[in-house]
Amino acid sequence: MGAETIKIEVLYPELSNLYGDYYNAKYLAGCIDNAELIYTSNDEEPAFVSQKIDMIYMGSMSERNQEFALGHLMKYKDKLKELIEQDVVFLATGNALELFGNYIQDEDRKIPCLGALDFHAVRQMNDRRNCFFLGKYKDMKIVGHKGQFSFCHGTLAKQKNIKVLGGFGINLNSKSEGIFYKNFYGTYILGPFLLLNPYFVKLILNKLGVDETLKFEKEIIDAYNDRLERLEQPGTEFLMGAE
Amino acid sequence: MLRFMISLWASKLCLFFFKLTGREKDDRPGILALRLCDDFIDRVKKPRLVVAVTGTNGKTTISNLVSDILKLEGKKVAYNTWGANYKAGQARCLLDAVNIFNKPTKDAAIVEVDELLSYKTLPWIQPNYIIVTNICRDSIRRNAHQEYIFNSINRGLSKVPKAKLILNADDPVSSFLGEQYGGAGEESSKLPNKRIYFSIADQKQEVLPINVSDFPVCPKCGTKPEFIYKHYRDIGSFRCPKCGLASKKSKYIGTTIDYDAKKIYVSEDGGNGTDYPLVSDTIFNAFNVVAIITLFRELGLSQKKIAADLGKVKIPESRMTVEECGGIKISTFTAKGQNVSAASTVFEYLAKEPSNKELILLLDEHYGDDKSIETITWLYESDFENLNKDNIKKIIVAGHRYLDYRLRLKLAGIPEEKVVCVRDENTIPDYVVFDDIESIYVLHDVYTVSKAKNIKEKIKEKMQKQ
Numbered sequence: 001m002g003a004e005t006i007k008i009e010v011l012y013p014e015l016s017n018l019y020g021d022y023y024n025a026k027y028l029a030g031c032i033d034n035a036e037l038i039y040t041s042n043d044e045e046p047a048f049v050s051q052k053i054d055m056i057y058m059g060s061m062s063e064r065n066q067e068f069a070l071g072h073l074m075k076y077k078d079k080l081k082e083l084i085e086q087d088v089v090f091l092a093t094g095n096a097l098e099l100f101g102n103y104i105q106d107e108d109r110k111i112p113c114l115g116a117l118d119f120h121a122v123r124q125m126n127d128r129r130n131c132f133f134l135g136k137y138k139d140m141k142i143v144g145h146k147g148q149f150s151f152c153h154g155t156l157a158k159q160k161n162i163k164v165l166g167g168f169g170i171n172l173n174s175k176s177e178g179i180f181y182k183n184f185y186g187t188y189i190l191g192p193f194l195l196l197n198p199y200f201v202k203l204i205l206n207k208l209g210v211d212e213t214l215k216f217e218k219e220i221i222d223a224y225n226d227r228l229e230r231l232e233q234p235g236t237e238f239l240m241g242a243e
Numbered sequence: 244m245l246r247f248m249i250s251l252w253a254s255k256l257c258l259f260f261f262k263l264t265g266r267e268k269d270d271r272p273g274i275l276a277l278r279l280c281d282d283f284i285d286r287v288k289k290p291r292l293v294v295a296v297t298g299t300n301g302k303t304t305i306s307n308l309v310s311d312i313l314k315l316e317g318k319k320v321a322y323n324t325w326g327a328n329y330k331a332g333q334a335r336c337l338l339d340a341v342n343i344f345n346k347p348t349k350d351a352a353i354v355e356v357d358e359l360l361s362y363k364t365l366p367w368i369q370p371n372y373i374i375v376t377n378i379c380r381d382s383i384r385r386n387a388h389q390e391y392i393f394n395s396i397n398r399g400l401s402k403v404p405k406a407k408l409i410l411n412a413d414d415p416v417s418s419f420l421g422e423q424y425g426g427a428g429e430e431s432s433k434l435p436n437k438r439i440y441f442s443i444a445d446q447k448q449e450v451l452p453i454n455v456s457d458f459p460v461c462p463k464c465g466t467k468p469e470f471i472y473k474h475y476r477d478i479g480s481f482r483c484p485k486c487g488l489a490s491k492k493s494k495y496i497g498t499t500i501d502y503d504a505k506k507i508y509v510s511e512d513g514g515n516g517t518d519y520p521l522v523s524d525t526i527f528n529a530f531n532v533v534a535i536i537t538l539f540r541e542l543g544l545s546q547k548k549i550a551a552d553l554g555k556v557k558i559p560e561s562r563m564t565v566e567e568c569g570g571i572k573i574s575t576f577t578a579k580g581q582n583v584s585a586a587s588t589v590f591e592y593l594a595k596e597p598s599n600k601e602l603i604l605l606l607d608e609h610y611g612d613d614k615s616i617e618t619i620t621w622l623y624e625s626d627f628e629n630l631n632k633d634n635i636k637k638i639i640v641a642g643h644r645y646l647d648y649r650l651r652l653k654l655a656g657i658p659e660e661k662v663v664c665v666r667d668e669n670t671i672p673d674y675v676v677f678d679d680i681e682s683i684y685v686l687h688d689v690y691t692v693s694k695a696k697n698i699k700e701k702i703k704e705k706m707q708k709q
Contacts, residue, residue, distance in 0.1 A: 014456065014459035014460055014467055015459060015460060015465075017454075017455050017456075017459070018388055018455070019383055019455075019620040019623075019624060020454060020455055020620055020621075020622070020623030020624035020625075022454075022455075023454075023623040023654075027654070030654075041467065042460075042465060043466065043467070062388045062389075062390040062391075063390065064390055064462065065459075065460065065465070068460060068465035071465070125391075125394075128387060128391075130384050132616055132618075145383075145384075145618040145619075145620060147383050147384055147387065147618075149387070190383065190620055191383075191619075191620030191623055191624070192619070192620060192622070192623040195623060195650070196619070215654075216650060216653050216654070219646070219649055219650040219653055220650055222646050222649075223646040223647050223649070223650050226646050227616065227647075230614065230615070230616045230643075231616060233614055235614075236614070236616070240384055
């Protein structure tokens, strides 16, 4: 582990903290001895434009706030593409991942997105879907909760990332969850995704090239194991109604 | 028509039987009515006055108090005191307001309306008045986010153009109901409903920081709003520095609150008003009281009568109880797990309430079911950090989510020696220590009212033995 500061930029904390998502970045920074969290609002120039950033994080947004975020981020779409290709770590939870695709289709409206990754989202505001989620990525089980009006389709949405063991995938016909490309990790799992998945935190720490010891490691793993045990019980109902 | 009449007779008979056997607080007559006639709520005749109460927090408290005041005024009222705000509860309420010939027998019906389903049910209920308490963060599974709920209520309002809206001008979200901004590509528009606003003036109170904002950006232009003052969370008066969107002007304003004397002065149209009794010492209940005053003033009841009636009514026990035992105040409080705004608002109140206290959190959705799983995003939206105060001596958490709480409370910086997290809620009294505390608060969900009551009784037993 080097002494160099690890810089994590949280994009638009006002807009993209719908379900306590910002705790992901806060927790991650708490696991790193020399981390710096940079919060960038939608009236500021992002730090990634002018300095070396190790990781970019975005969380869930309301649909209106997605468009406010896009309105600001479009100016930097080429830079964002470049950073993804340069293996900078990205984590996008909830519908934040949709911004990195080609467009969002909302009935007859087509909302242009960053076009950094080859997929698109289809939104249906009259059809909210909820599920508990259990999946497998590499040798780790992934747990969480999904609640969404939109799903991803297109080339990257067809890749096998997190294998769905319970709940639904990146779209209702998919058995895979997440949009992963190089070090870009996008998942519809909501809110405190990292707090729910300590082994995924270790993966991110590994990508950042730092020690993989977690903050409150025993507590976070105990809570994870308990949740995993419950989700793996036979007969677990993963799908939930919206009313 | 025949289908409706059969459903009315059958459900009335069912209600009669339930009342006879002391099971009045039951939605099943409503379920039966809807099973036999799915548009029962639409078809049943309504009393002359129908008040709908919707919004995230405060519905049951307001509905109970409005109903109680109407009764004090000699009116016959149909209302479900237990807070049944889904279709079955509404059908149960309204079928009690007519006779077997579908003729109204009551003067008024107070109908609690679930905010998510309001787009369906408001047009059936056809209220004269709609009180919207607030639109705050709630269960993500049901309510997604405030914008979604805002749109749901607005859809309902568009179908009841004659209903007068009573709106909280200090809630930057719900106060714009009846309007729609073009922020998400939609045209700005206004509904014809008459709107009456209420608010509470700046009380210069300290407002604790929050993890997740209810109103992070201006809905019109996306700019961070400037708050002129806040009462708690994002309840307060704002102005957008970019586009000028600002809080609505209120007709009814709670200008001065005296918590010690439990009274609030409410002025009208910027002129004279009067003092009214408060039903508790919490700011969120002060808003509930001002909403009620607004309704009754609009209905023409005198200030004097409203003040006298408010002095006689109480918050329902399902929401709050307070009693003293051995010199220690024991309270039960609805804080609602999964409901971020309700939980965080109560946390803020407890942090500021100066007594040395122990907290018991019974906020899981499920107890006693070993297989239960539930969403915990709300734990990371809620302001557990605000419980890290010297006057909070211990936090006892029980239920299946105890390991999630253990991590969350550690991350909130609560010292380990102050925290007890256990799976079995029956062991809670074992961890309560009465030395050096003045109060104990049992925070519970709407589904754990009786559990909270049992735990309170066990704590009292332990106290009496000592």
